[in-house]
Amino acid sequence: MIRVLLAEDMHMIRAALSALLRLEPDIEVAAEVTRGDEIVPAALRTRPDVAIVDIDLPVLDGITAAAELRERLPSCRILVLTALGRPGQMRRALAAGIEAFLVKDAPGERLADAVRRTAAGLRVLDAELVSAAMEYGESPLTPREATVLKEAARGASAEDIAARLHLSSGTVRNYLTAAITKTGARNKIDAIRVAEDAGWL
Known part of the structure; x- marks a missing residue:
């Protein structure tokens, strides 16, 4: 029996x-569990063979958890x-030592098969994502640039980001400019779109 x-x-x-x-x-x-910070305590309590983890969990994201x-x-x-x-997310997952990565719109039977293969120690990767990850490559953003861009994606102003990250507004603007340049974007909104599509945020 494979314990999961x-x-x-999302409840449904x-x-x-x-x-x-x-x-x-x-x-x-x-x-x-419903939150990323609940994963480790629940796993230590129940000792599953496989953890199926949504990537976008509250409190702690799925890859970090x-x-x-x-x-x-x-x-x-x-x-x-x-x-x-997002191919960048798959790269992050692989770098974290995660064995399997599956998109939710895969056919239902693929999930059970993926669980069995993962439990058996095999890698399970979505072929289209592997191809896209190779096309996009590694994120060109530094961790700080990615953090600033992620805050901007949530709608925070440069002043808000500066206060939250203990930086000057000018430094935040410099990080945003660097992110725009490195992503080949036209502006901040475009940089956010490019980075999110690539899974760099």
């Missing part, structure tokens, strides 16, 4: 995934799910 931990914040999607997995005779849903889980419970293999197949 399911981390998904989590219920559907859980119901789908419970139909499989060799898969048992051992725990369900998965990386923590790898450290705390190395026996648990990780399958990351995402609604948006």
Whole structure:
């Protein structure tokens, strides 16, 4: 029996995934959580073989939470799910040692197959995402530039970002200018779009 931990914040999607997995005779849903910071405590409590982790979780994102889980419970293999197949996210997941990466719009039978393959120690990667990740390459943004651009994507002004990150407004504008240049964008909005599409944020 393959024991699974399911981390998904959208209740209907989590219920559907859980119901789908419970139909499989060799898969048992051992725990369900809705936030990234709940993954490690639940995994340490239930000792799953595979953690199915949504990439966009509240409090702690799925990739960061998965990386923590790898450290705390190395026996648990990780399958990351995402609604948006951003190649940069797959690169981050692979760098964190995650074995499997699947988009949510994959056919239902692929999920159970992916769980079995992940539990068996095999890599499960979406072929289109692998191709796109190779096309986009590594993020050209420094961690600070990515942080500033991510804050701008949430609608924060340069002054708000400066206050939050303990920087001057001029420094924030310099980071935004660098991000625009490095992404080949026309302006801040375009830089956010390019970086989000590539999964760099």
